[in-house]
Amino acid sequence: MAQSVAIVGVGFVGRAHVDALRRLGIPIAGILGSTPERSRAASAALGLPCAYESLEQLAADPAVRAVHICTPNHLHFEAAGKLLRADKHVLCEKPLALDSRESGLLVSLAQQTKRVGAVAYNLRYYPLCQEVRARIGAGQIGEPRLVHGSFLQDWLLRPDDWNWRLDPKLGGELRAVSDIGTHWLDLVTWATGAKVTEVCADLATIVPVRRKPRGRVETFQKSSAAFDEIPITTDDYASVLLRLENDIRGVMTVSQVSAGRKARLWFEIDGTEGSLAFDSESPNQLWIGRRQRACELLPKDPSLQTPESRGYAAYPGGHPEGYPDTFVQLFKEVYGYIATGNLRAPRSFPTFETGHEELMLCEAIAESTQKKSWITVGA
Numbered sequence: 001m002a003q004s005v006a007i008v009g010v011g012f013v014g015r016a017h018v019d020a021l022r023r024l025g026i027p028i029a030g031i032l033g034s035t036p037e038r039s040r041a042a043s044a045a046l047g048l049p050c051a052y053e054s055l056e057q058l059a060a061d062p063a064v065r066a067v068h069i070c071t072p073n074h075l076h077f078e079a080a081g082k083l084l085r086a087d088k089h090v091l092c093e094k095p096l097a098l099d100s101r102e103s104g105l106l107v108s109l110a111q112q113t114k115r116v117g118a119v120a121y122n123l124r125y126y127p128l129c130q131e132v133r134a135r136i137g138a139g140q141i142g143e144p145r146l147v148h149g150s151f152l153q154d155w156l157l158r159p160d161d162w163n164w165r166l167d168p169k170l171g172g173e174l175r176a177v178s179d180i181g182t183h184w185l186d187l188v189t190w191a192t193g194a195k196v197t198e199v200c201a202d203l204a205t206i207v208p209v210r211r212k213p214r215g216r217v218e219t220f221q222k223s224s225a226a227f228d229e230i231p232i233t234t235d236d237y238a239s240v241l242l243r244l245e246n247d248i249r250g251v252m253t254v255s256q257v258s259a260g261r262k263a264r265l266w267f268e269i270d271g272t273e274g275s276l277a278f279d280s281e282s283p284n285q286l287w288i289g290r291r292q293r294a295c296e297l298l299p300k301d302p303s304l305q306t307p308e309s310r311g312y313a314a315y316p317g318g319h320p321e322g323y324p325d326t327f328v329q330l331f332k333e334v335y336g337y338i339a340t341g342n343l344r345a346p347r348s349f350p351t352f353e354t355g356h357e358e359l360m361l362c363e364a365i366a367e368s369t370q371k372k373s374w375i376t377v378g379a
Helices: 012-023 036-046 055-059 073-085 100-113 127-137 176-192 323-340 352-371
Strands: 005-008 028-032 050-052 066-069 089-092 117-119 144-152 196-204 209-213 227-231 237-244 248-255 264-271 275-279 285-289 296-299
Touching: 005 012, 005 055, 012 028, 012 036, 012 066, 012 323, 028 036, 028 055, 036 050, 050 055, 055 073, 066 073, 073 089, 073 100, 089 323, 100 117, 100 352, 117 352, 127 176, 127 264, 127 275, 127 285, 144 176, 176 196, 176 237, 176 248, 176 264, 176 352, 196 352, 237 352, 264 285
Parallel strands: 005 028, 005 066, 028 050, 066 089, 089 117, 144 248
Antiparallel strands: 144 264, 196 237, 209 227, 237 248, 264 275, 275 285, 285 296
8 A cells, every 4th residue: 555645734734644644654755844944844843754845846756656735725726736747646635726617627637647636525534424324325314304513613713813714815715614614514415425406605704803913823823923903704604504415405504713612513414214413522422313212322333333334443442533533544545546556446535526516515605695595506
């Protein structure tokens, strides 16, 4: 399975990718930051052999077969395009690009260059999320009828909380929806096998003016430096009514201003014969809803899971698994696929096509909140 890879981006997510790759024994050739100085500092701190000085230098490295893009959103399109043309496989953090025009071009380019393009919708890879998909596919809750839930955070609750995602030039016109809402939407559409066809959205900027520090601030960190007051236009909150294929109805709420919620993704899928609910704050148990007998709590335990999901649990029952493990399972699937050498085979991991579909969904949500009406996705 060994493939020599490189990382672009030295922040929180870039370090998470490094950790997961090392757990899989996949050699990492080096890392690229926003400046040569940041590249060298990250290389030294993480014990990586090479600190690249530019994307061009990385793209020209013949030892690198695949690259992970873990940068701010506005850099994804250019980096992915350059690396695909350099004959590299690309695994990109979400969103794949700033809009569906860019993501559509990347889908075409990955097809033309015959390279793998994957997107890091890693939350699919909680073992019990895999269990949800397997049980729905086996008809254990009958026909899915309702999907509902939320993804709540509090890291941007206060006016002095700042991150690059607040700037639409860097993160895009949508924020909470694009940053965490797409994770929720990817999960429920993947689990049910039904795509969203129409949306009706309500978005709001809860904190209209924020204090931007006059220095660098890492994700989830605070700064005590001098600041400037900046008007905010991106969404702190959204609720979105959903219509999916197969006559499924749903609603999603996302927020980055919900005190006490650090990263609480919760969803429930209600079928004609039962329900399934997952909460990322308790990721090692799955709620199974019944009408005519007692409800159940299924623990994460390979011996109790379906054959389809048990391979995504790396440890036996009683040994919890969490967020870092989702990257391991995603990367294991991507690099296992690449190692087969058959790049025409069906892909079970989230692809550039997945990322493109999520951006079309985001654009429909943005249009809906502007027009205050139902919008057909991809119309």
